[in-house]
Amino acid sequence: QKEVEQNSGPLSVPEGAIASLNCTYSDRGSQSFFWxxxxxxxxxxxxxxxxxxxxxxxxxxxAQLNRASQYISLLIRDSKLSDSATYLCGTGFxxxxxxxxxxxxxxx
Amino acid sequence: EAQVTQNPRYLITVTGKKxxxxxxxxxxxxxxxxxxxxxxxxxxxxxxSMNVEVTDKGDVPEGYKVSRKEKRNFPLxxxxxSPNQTSLYFCASSAGTGFSKNIQYxxxxxxxxxx
Numbered sequence: 200q201k202e203v204e205q206n207s208g209p210l211s212v213p214e215g216a217i218a219s220l221n222c223t224y225s226d227r228g229s230q231s232f233f234w235x236x237x238x239x240x241x242x243x244x245x246x247x248x249x250x251x252x253x254x255x256x257x258x259x260x261x262a263q264l265n266r267a268s269q270y271i272s273l274l275i276r277d278s279k280l281s282d283s284a285t286y287l288c289g290t291g292f293x294x295x296x297x298x299x300x301x302x303x304x305x306x307x
Numbered sequence: 308e309a310q311v312t313q314n315p316r317y318l319i320t321v322t323g324k325k326x327x328x329x330x331x332x333x334x335x336x337x338x339x340x341x342x343x344x345x346x347x348x349x350x351x352x353x354x355x356s357m358n359v360e361v362t363d364k365g366d367v368p369e370g371y372k373v374s375r376k377e378k379r380n381f382p383l384x385x386x387x388x389s390p391n392q393t394s395l396y397f398c399a400s401s402a403g404t405g406f407s408k409n410i411q412y413x414x415x416x417x418x419x420x421x422x
Contacts, residue, residue: 207347230406231406231409233410233411235411241415241416242397242413242414242415242416243350243397243411243413244413245410245411245412248407248409248410250406250407287349287350289350291409292404292405292409293338293355293357293363293404294352294355294363294365294366295340295352295355295365295409295411296352296366297342297349297350297351298349299347299348299349300349300350
């Protein structure tokens with residue numbers, strides 16, 4: 200059974216700093232990974248998908264995939280108050296598995 | 308507007324009373340799925356469907372039924388709800404299951420309480 204592990208947090212960072220969110224996965228055969236953001240009481244929305252080893256950048260967000268260590272991360276540069284949310288990492292194509300989420304708090 | 312629509316948004320019911328949560332998408336997506344989200348347990352997949360009449364179990368299918376008779380609709384059925392099914396439920400759809408197609412678009416959620 201696939202598993203995805205995340206630290207539940209909260210991770211607290213000051214506004215303007217870099218936030219680093221991490222996730223490990225158990226199935227070495229996993230090929231497809233996601234980061235979703237979920238505001239309190241709302242549905243998850245996609246931040247990044249990543250399928251290849253290495254880094255993928257989109258604006259202030261960088262997703263990193265390290266297959267050797269079975270590790271994915273999300274870096275948020277220049278953190279804003281509006282980045283305060285829970286971040287879910289997930290994997291899969293048909294059967295999808297998500298971590299429990301890391302709560303990020305960006306303070307003024 | 309492209310969207311996944313769930314109804315109802317909130318539901319309070321009693322143990323054993325059959326209920327259906329509807330889900331509809333207007334993006335012509337092939338893949339649809341149901342999740343439940345519980346504190347400390349995260350988002351867990353209940354059932355998924357890769358196309359009409361094709362459904363399969365996720366990680367927590369016990370106590371739930373689904374059907375996919377039309378491409379746009381994927382209702383979740385609780386034949387005999389129990390209090391441990393009190394949860395926040397999300398329906399999601401994606402274009403398919405391949406690379407770049409498997410991005411999940413989520414509905415707004417249904418908060419279910421079973422007394």
